[in-house]
Amino acid sequence: xxxxxxxxxxxxxxxxxxxxxxxxxxxxxxxxxxxxxxxxxxxxxxxxxxxxxxxxxxxxxxxxxxxxxxxxxxxxxxxxxxxxxxxxxxxxxxxxxxxxxxxxxxxxxxxxxxxxxxxxxxxxxxxxxxxxxxxxxxxxxxxxxxxxxxxxxxxxxxxxxxxxxxxxxxxxxxxxxxxxxxxxxxxxxxxxxxxxxxxxxxxxxxxxxxxxxxxxxxxxxxxxxxxxxxxxxxxxxxxxxxxxxxxxxxxxxxxxxxxxxxxxxxxxxxxxxxxxxxxxxxxxxxxxxxxxxxxxxxxxxxxxxxxxxxxxxxxxxxxxxxxxxxxxxxxxxxxxxxxxxxxxxxxxxxxxxxxxxxxxxxxxxxxxxxxxxxxxxxxxxxxxxxxxxxxxxxxxxxxxxxxx
Amino acid sequence: xxxxxxxxxxxxxxxxxxxxxxxxxxxxxxxxxxxxxxxxxxxxxxxxxxxxxxxxxxxxxxxxxxxxxxxxxxxxxxxxxxxxxxxxxxxxxxxxxxxxxxxxxxxxxxxxxxxxxxxxxxxxxxxxxxxxxxxxxxxxxxxxxxxxxxxxxxxxxxxxxxxxxxxxxxxxxxxxxxxxxxxxxxxxxxxxxxxxxxxxxxxxxxxxxxxxxxxxxxxxxxxxxxxxxxxxxx
Numbered sequence: 001x002x003x004x005x006x007x008x009x010x011x012x013x014x015x016x017x018x019x020x021x022x023x024x025x026x027x028x029x030x031x032x033x034x035x036x037x038x039x040x041x042x043x044x045x046x047x048x049x050x051x052x053x054x055x056x057x058x059x060x061x062x063x064x065x066x067x068x069x070x071x072x073x074x075x076x077x078x079x080x081x082x083x084x085x086x087x088x089x090x091x092x093x094x095x096x097x098x099x100x101x102x103x104x105x106x107x108x109x110x111x112x113x114x115x116x117x118x119x120x121x122x123x124x125x126x127x128x129x130x131x132x133x134x135x136x137x138x139x140x141x142x143x144x145x146x147x148x149x150x151x152x153x154x155x156x157x158x159x160x161x162x163x164x165x166x167x168x169x170x171x172x173x174x175x176x177x178x179x180x181x182x183x184x185x186x187x188x189x190x191x192x193x194x195x196x197x198x199x200x201x202x203x204x205x206x207x208x209x210x211x212x213x214x215x216x217x218x219x220x221x222x223x224x225x226x227x228x229x230x231x232x233x234x235x236x237x238x239x240x241x242x243x244x245x246x247x248x249x250x251x252x253x254x255x256x257x258x259x260x261x262x263x264x265x266x267x268x269x270x271x272x273x274x275x276x277x278x279x280x281x282x283x284x285x286x287x288x289x290x291x292x293x294x295x296x297x298x299x300x301x302x303x304x305x306x307x308x309x310x311x312x313x314x315x316x317x318x319x320x321x322x323x324x325x326x327x328x329x330x331x332x333x334x335x336x337x338x339x340x341x342x343x344x345x346x347x348x349x350x351x352x353x354x355x356x357x358x359x360x361x362x363x364x365x366x367x368x369x370x371x372x373x374x375x376x377x378x379x380x381x382x383x384x385x386x387x388x389x390x391x392x393x394x395x396x397x398x399x400x401x402x403x404x
Numbered sequence: 405x406x407x408x409x410x411x412x413x414x415x416x417x418x419x420x421x422x423x424x425x426x427x428x429x430x431x432x433x434x435x436x437x438x439x440x441x442x443x444x445x446x447x448x449x450x451x452x453x454x455x456x457x458x459x460x461x462x463x464x465x466x467x468x469x470x471x472x473x474x475x476x477x478x479x480x481x482x483x484x485x486x487x488x489x490x491x492x493x494x495x496x497x498x499x500x501x502x503x504x505x506x507x508x509x510x511x512x513x514x515x516x517x518x519x520x521x522x523x524x525x526x527x528x529x530x531x532x533x534x535x536x537x538x539x540x541x542x543x544x545x546x547x548x549x550x551x552x553x554x555x556x557x558x559x560x561x562x563x564x565x566x567x568x569x570x571x572x573x574x575x576x577x578x579x580x581x582x583x584x585x586x587x588x589x590x591x592x593x594x595x596x597x598x599x600x601x602x603x604x605x606x607x608x609x610x611x612x613x614x615x616x617x618x619x620x621x622x623x624x625x626x627x628x629x630x631x632x633x634x635x636x637x638x
Contacts, residue, residue: 294502297495
């Protein structure tokens with residue numbers, strides 16, 4: 001009966017209930033959609049970085065630093081690679097040589113990170129080859145092929161088959177000069193990345209440096225990205241002589257971006273719900289004050305204040321939770337739809353690219369966020385019922401009956 | 405034993421600049437089955453007395469015993485239960501719950517009493533039939549006339565099986581035909597079921613039908629008169 005009474009009471013002023021209900025639905029929907037875009041952006045940034053070259057987990061020498069690359073070679077790299085390839089959690093593994101170099105064309109020169117790749121395995125770990133916008137991958141027939149980023153190609157005035165001179169320090173301290181031919185030009189989501197990287201075959205570098213078996217970096221792509229943290233921990237124990245780092249450790253700012261986006265979403269939804277809380281409280285308070293006399297009668301004939309409070313609470317819960325369910329469902333459906341079909345942001349592609357975000361954005365909401373949101377909505381509903389409910393229970397039947 | 409016993413009740417309101425003495429040393433008692441009107445001009449203390457015997461207000465001094473319970477010594481929480489189980493209310497403006505049907509309005513009181521659904525159904529149907537609204541049972545108050553609404557209010561007042569029904573100006577908002585019909589109904593209930601009715605009224609039609617009339621003036625009982633009873637025909 002209380003449920004029936006509460007439900008019918010909400011229909012007494014259809015316009016008022018309808019307005020606050022719609023405000024809640026629209027508020028939650030837009031909040032979720034905006035969060036979906038925000039999380040989609042950070043997800044795109046993380047995924048692009050992992051797919052492009054980072055992988056899920058990387059292995060280096062413990063003393064490996066970005067400044068002193070050449071001598072920091074992984075001992076017994078061949079066995080480490082074989083060991084990792086035999087693990088069921090691992091999707092693919094490759095190794096890289098990393099050297100600081102100067103890339104020069106006939107026009108100008110610039111400092112680059114020169115990466116020597118296993119041209120076959122690399123394709124299994126990263127999506128570098130899929131970013132080719134011109135020319136071919138390193139398995140090209142050219143002698144000493146090199147791949148350059150679009151931005152670098154523009155800077156150095158390079159075209160396909162252009163000569164590219166790479167100079168770097170050899171193991172003996174002497175400077176090595178080597179001629180490469182531009183086999184392909186790539187463009188990733190990050191223009192900064194594209195301006196500072198050159199990729200060649202690892203074996204070409206080994207020949208140039210006079211050592212035929214060295215590597216600086218082993219990159220692992222996992223079957224399930226959720227296993228990243230646990231495997232990082234497990235492998236740190238297993239490969240004690242190496243530094244094992246997940247993408248989160250390697251690029252902490254990327255992890256921070258992902259974490260911040262989640263936190264921002266909670267804050268964002270919190271602000272929306274906080275504003276809605278006042279709206280619902282106001283609506284319920286108006287409804288209570290309007291029925292002051294009726295409540296006075298109910299208390300006079302024997303309804304206890306606790307029951308009256310219960311009635312207001314049920315009314316508020318029906319209003320807020322039904323709007324919450326609709327708004328959330330509508331929001332999640334929208335996020336799901338744009339998660340499948342994407343939002344085309346080609347108009348802002350250049351700006352997004354500088355942050356490593358794709359121009360086609362796929363919205364996303366992690367499942368655990370939905371539970372947090374549900375909890376936030378229920379709390380909002382309960383909190384917004386407290387003041388109107390309390391107000392109703394404070395009335396004195398004698399005064400309420402005589403009011404109006 | 406009387407149903408209501410009012411002993412030397414005084415009520416002083418201290419809310420304003422000057423204390424107002426609404427009742428001074430009022431004493432009377434009401435026996436089961438009485439059909440009693442409390443009358444008096446505005447400001448005579450009628451409403452205050454009604455609130456006190458309705459368990460809605462407490463006297464400043466004196467004692468009120470209803471069904472053997474000293475209501476002046478009952479705490480506010482228990483007083484709500486006391487009202488629920490011992491007193492039936494009929495208000496001037498009907499005051500039914502607009503979103504509930506006639507049947508549900510009557511049933512609601514018994515729901516508060518936590519009675520079983522079978523019991524609620526039987527009694528609500530019985531009472532609505534008794535007040536002549538069996539065919540309007542599932543209609544909301546807005547679709548009923550004033551007289552019909554007040555009859556539902558009578559059925560609601562009787563739903564809890566109270567010791568007596570307190571009716572505050574029950575005919576004030578009714579046309580003369582509806583008022584007469586309502587009074588006929590209350591007379592029948594009083595006659596056939598020995599239901600005690602206490603009215604507060606200005607309406608001469610109510611006063612004329614009352615078996616006993618207590619007149620208040622300036623917070624005191626001016627007169628307490630037994631009237632000749634006419635035969636109830638229905």
